[in-house]
Amino acid sequence: MRKRDSILAIGAAALAVVLLVTGGRGAAVETGSWGLSFQTQGQAPVGNASREDLARYDAAYVGNTEEPVLYLTFDAGYENGCTAKILDVLKAHNVPAAFFLVGSYMERNPELVKRMAAEGHIVGNHTAHHYDMSKIGDKAIFSQELKEVEDLYRETTGQELPKFYRPPQGIYSQENLAMAQELGYKTVFWSLAYVDWKNDSQPTREEAFSKLIPRIHNGAVVLLHSTSQTNGEILDELLTKWEQMGYRFASLEELFSQG
Numbered sequence: 001m002r003k004r005d006s007i008l009a010i011g012a013a014a015l016a017v018v019l020l021v022t023g024g025r026g027a028a029v030e031t032g033s034w035g036l037s038f039q040t041q042g043q044a045p046v047g048n049a050s051r052e053d054l055a056r057y058d059a060a061y062v063g064n065t066e067e068p069v070l071y072l073t074f075d076a077g078y079e080n081g082c083t084a085k086i087l088d089v090l091k092a093h094n095v096p097a098a099f100f101l102v103g104s105y106m107e108r109n110p111e112l113v114k115r116m117a118a119e120g121h122i123v124g125n126h127t128a129h130h131y132d133m134s135k136i137g138d139k140a141i142f143s144q145e146l147k148e149v150e151d152l153y154r155e156t157t158g159q160e161l162p163k164f165y166r167p168p169q170g171i172y173s174q175e176n177l178a179m180a181q182e183l184g185y186k187t188v189f190w191s192l193a194y195v196d197w198k199n200d201s202q203p204t205r206e207e208a209f210s211k212l213i214p215r216i217h218n219g220a221v222v223l224l225h226s227t228s229q230t231n232g233e234i235l236d237e238l239l240t241k242w243e244q245m246g247y248r249f250a251s252l253e254e255l256f257s258q259g
Contacts, residue, residue, distance in 0.1 A: 031134045034061070034170035034189050044191055044217045054189070057177035061189035063219030063255045068247045070216070071255050072097040073188065074226040075166065077130055079109045080199070082232035087115055089235045095249040097121050098188070099226065100166040103128035106152040117157045122252055124164035124188065125149045134173040142179045164188050164252055186256050190223035192216060197225045205234050212238060216245070221255065 036045040047054075047061045054060055063071060072090075074097060076083070090097055099116050101123060106113050116123050127133060128148035136142045146165065153161040165185040167176065172187070180187050194211040196203060203211075208230050212222075224231050239249075 031173040032171070034167075034172065036191065036193075038215055041214050042217055044219060045215075047189065047191070054177075054187070057174075057187065058181045058185070058256070059177055059187035059189065060221070060255055062191040062221055063250075064258055065217065065219045068218050068245075069250050069254075070242060070247050071219075071221045071252055072224070072249055073100060073124075073166070073190065073222060073252070074098070074224050075100045075126060076105050076226045077102045077126070078105060078227060079112065080227050080229075082229060083109075083112050083226045084115075085232045086226050086235055087112075087119060087121075089239065090121070091119055092236070093239045093243070093249075095239060096251040097249075098124050098164060098252050100124040100126040100164075100188075101149070102126045102130045102168075103149050103152055106149065106156055110156045113153070113156050117159060122162045122164060123153060123157075124166055124252075125161060125185065126166050127168055130168040132169065132171050133167050133176050134171045137175060139179050139182075142176065143183055146180075146183060146185070186252070188221065188252060188255075190221045192220045193223035196228040196231055199227065199229075202228060202230045205230065208234055209238070209241075213241060216242060216247070 032048055035048050038045045044062050044065045049061075051060065051062060063069060072095060074086070076099060099121060101113070113123060125146050126149070127145045129145065131145065133142065133145065136145070150161045153159070163183075163185045165180050166188050170189065177187055192212070192215055194203065194208065196208070216222075
């Protein structure tokens with residue numbers, strides 16, 4: 001998750017993933033990397049696939065663009081000391097979030113995982129090994145990558161893992177979306193992110209706000225990395241700014257409950 005320059009097309013043209021209209025279940029989505037094209041400041045970007053195409057597979061990248069609501073999500077493949085502070089800030093603001101975790105994170109950080117669950121956050125499935133899932137065509141192998149995380153979460157918390165899935169590195173295919181759907185998962189992409197995963201070149205506070213404030217929009221699914229020192233330092237101020245702009249925060253469960 002730290003080497004994703006080719007994955008997030010932040011502020012650039014969407015990556016070349018072609019949507020084909022077919023019979024049967026509707027649009028077919030070719031294998032590709034999730035990308036965004038920001039065309040108008042303050043409005044939702046255009047993704048590689050439309051809301052309607054993704055919805056056929058119980059997938060989404062943005063919510064209701066008529067309502068000032070935000071869905072805050074974090075990805076984590078490892079821990080570097082920022083998550084406890086992030087959880088403190090979320091608790092202070094009474095903000096629900098979703099943490100998409102890989103299997104090794106759960107194994108190495110059970111107390112943080114327990115805290116996420118205890119404080120009402122969703123823990124989502126980021127797969128056991130963070131593979132490029134678009135290269136896995138065998139449903140049994142695909143299922144095992146998700147099941148291992150489910151088992152670890154159950155062993156750690158005594159609860160069942162909420163069935164929200166984020167493809168590693170945002171790489172996906174129509175087949176993967178369909179397999180995740182068949183396994184009962186909602187696939188969660190994003191409509192706002194920035195380059196925050198490079199530990200050796202963390203963005204400054206000013207650089208972070210220059211991306212996260214002008215590009216926020218109604219229904220935004222925000223992707224941040226909980227490994228980012230910058231995110232840990234600015235999160236309280238960031239949430240305050242978004243609240244002052246009139247936004248409220250909601251759970252992914254609300255995102256997928258919309259008609």
